[in-house]
Amino acid sequence: MNLFRRLDPRSKIFYVGVVSTAAVVFDSLVYLSILLVVSFAVLYLCGGSGIGTLYRLRKILYLLVGIAIVQSIFTSEGTPIITIGSIRILTDYGVFRGLQFLIRLSVIIVSSSILLTSTNRDLTQGLLQLKIPYEIVFMLLIAGKFLPLLRDEFNNKVIAMELSGVDFKKIGFKKKLTAYKYLLLPVTVNSLLKSKEMAISMEVRGFRAMDRRSSYRELKFEKIDLAFIISSMIFITGLFIIR
Amino acid sequence: MIAITVRNLGFKYEKADHWILNDLSMDINKGEITAITGGNGCGKTTLLRCIRGLTPNIYKGKLVGDINILGKDLKEMDSLQLVKTIGIVFQNPETQLFSSTVEDELIFGAENLCIEKDEIEKRLKEILTLTGIEDLRLQNPGKLSGGEQQLVAIASVLMMDPEILLLDEVMSWVDKNNRIKIKSILTDLKNKGKTIVMVDHIDENIEFADRIIKI
Ligand SMILES: Nc1ncnc2c1ncn2[C@@H]1O[C@H](COP(=O)(O)OP(=O)(O)O)[C@@H](O)[C@H]1O
Ligand SMILES: [Mg+2]
Numbered sequence A: 001m002n003l004f005r006r007l008d009p010r011s012k013i014f015y016v017g018v019v020s021t022a023a024v025v026f027d028s029l030v031y032l033s034i035l036l037v038v039s040f041a042v043l044y045l046c047g048g049s050g051i052g053t054l055y056r057l058r059k060i061l062y063l064l065v066g067i068a069i070v071q072s073i074f075t076s077e078g079t080p081i082i083t084i085g086s087i088r089i090l091t092d093y094g095v096f097r098g099l100q101f102l103i104r105l106s107v108i109i110v111s112s113s114i115l116l117t118s119t120n121r122d123l124t125q126g127l128l129q130l131k132i133p134y135e136i137v138f139m140l141l142i143a144g145k146f147l148p149l150l151r152d153e154f155n156n157k158v159i160a161m162e163l164s165g166v167d168f169k170k171i172g173f174k175k176k177l178t179a180y181k182y183l184l185l186p187v188t189v190n191s192l193l194k195s196k197e198m199a200i201s202m203e204v205r206g207f208r209a210m211d212r213r214s215s216y217r218e219l220k221f222e223k224i225d226l227a228f229i230i231s232s233m234i235f236i237t238g239l240f241i242i243r
Numbered sequence B: 001m002i003a004i005t006v007r008n009l010g011f012k013y014e015k016a017d018h019w020i021l022n023d024l025s026m027d028i029n030k031g032e033i034t035a036i037t038g039g040n041g042c043g044k045t046t047l048l049r050c051i052r053g054l055t056p057n058i059y060k061g062k063l064v065g066d067i068n069i070l071g072k073d074l075k076e077m078d079s080l081q082l083v084k085t086i087g088i089v090f091q092n093p094e095t096q097l098f099s100s101t102v103e104d105e106l107i108f109g110a111e112n113l114c115i116e117k118d119e120i121e122k123r124l125k126e127i128l129t130l131t132g133i134e135d136l137r138l139q140n141p142g143k144l145s146g147g148e149q150q151l152v153a154i155a156s157v158l159m160m161d162p163e164i165l166l167l168d169e170v171m172s173w174v175d176k177n178n179r180i181k182i183k184s185i186l187t188d189l190k191n192k193g194k195t196i197v198m199v200d201h202i203d204e205n206i207e208f209a210d211r212i213i214k215i
Helices: A009-027 A027-044 A049-054 A058-074 A092-115 A120-129 A136-165 A172-205 A223-242 B043-052 B079-085 B102-112 B116-130 B145-156 B176-191
Strands: A080-085 A087-091 B002-013 B021-029 B033-037 B061-069 B086-090 B164-167 B195-199 B211-214
Touching: A009 A027, A009 A223, A027 A049, A027 A092, A027 B033, A027 B116, A049 A092, A049 B021, A058 A087, A058 A092, A058 B043, A087 A092, A120 A136, A136 A172, A223 B061, B002 B043, B002 B195, B021 B195, B033 B176, B043 B164, B043 B195, B061 B116, B079 B086, B086 B145, B102 B116, B102 B145, B116 B145, B116 B176, B145 B164, B145 B176, B145 B195, B176 B195
Parallel strands: B033 B195, B033 B211, B086 B164, B164 B195
Antiparallel strands: A080 A087, B002 B021, B002 B061
16 A cells, blocks of 8 residues: 555665765755655655654653753854853854754654664665675674663563562662662673573574575565655755755 | 484583583484483583584583584584584573564574575475464564474474484473474474484473483
8 A cells, every 4th residue: 555665675774874964964954854854754654653753762852952952052153142241141053053963863863763664674684685794784683682682681680679679669869770780780691691692592503604695585676666766866966956 | 323422421611610421421313302311400401512512612611522423523513514414492492582573583594504495485384384383473483482482493493404403401481282292293303204302301291202311
């Protein structure tokens, strides 16, 4: 039904590459905003949820907004908007720099989340077919597994502590910090042991036993991919020209 | 015919001060199910690691004695030969499965051995049926029950069609139904000519074996 859902992960990688590059090159707030809006639209069409993405990234967003505000305040060039005595608190250029930073990073984050609308296996296969060495692709894949492993391990330990009577909701911040500090080492060691076991499991199943590797799955470029790549090229080149 | 001979095997883990395996000798017949049993910590897992050639390179330590696999000295076999000849399923299913679907998990080993697409397709159908996990094909292995995970781990190894299969307490995370299933799968494999070595310390799990060796 929705053509965008059938997009090859390689087309998405291409889009992310082009748009992120443009986001770094463009200075104008208008063009950056256009990139952001279009990326949101593509994300939505590919089956991702813009709002969901923002919600998941809310902590990072707070951080970005914070940095943007700090950046605005510490920029002293431009026409002052707010001054206290002779100190310029906020200038128009500062606001511009803050917004620029915010939108630029949002473009990169939103366009990258387009990649996540492909399944893990499609993405892996896409990278492999882009001739990225499979050692590297699997390394990324395992890194992606390692973080949840670490999180699970951590949660298990926290639950164990809660079962033994520590109420994490009630104890103060300082005590919580101490508790976490004690958890950190065993959790890390455990996760490392687990990932070592995982590496051995991969090895006994022939990972890197041969120089080459066959591929059961194969991604094929379709017309929609061609259309998508060409339109994103026209779109970005257009922006570059009228800039 | 004998598939595996172990002669005067000894192994001591790096930094450990005692020999886990000491002057151990045994013969394992081809085309049979051999069960190895013994108390907790007596070195069953270590023995499988030695037979699979994971010691002393991956599990560091001091190894003495000889192991012979289908007429070849283990020391002379390279990693590719080992992968193709001996499949091993470990005790903990959690760290053996790393793919995002069962299907991917199964084809991983076959792709590593550079097996052609059509052949992979054929094996995939065969092994999904043999292990009875067709319905799980597109599921995430991490979200399955212990028993299902162990079936997937066994299937993943079978995809590489090894002559010898080593199984380390594969029944321990598994419910009764799946235990019965695993026994029948192993018997099927034996009838196809595979040599199976299984480690288990529970008598009930190994009664169906052709031979039981206590270490
Ligand atoms: N990687 C290792 N490094 C050091 N010691 C180990 C290692 N693995 C197992 N051991 C020790 O070797 C002994 C035998 O372990 P194992 O072969 O797992 O026994 P079993 O499988 O019969 O329960 C145990 O005392 C264990 O602590
Ligand atoms: Mg063991």
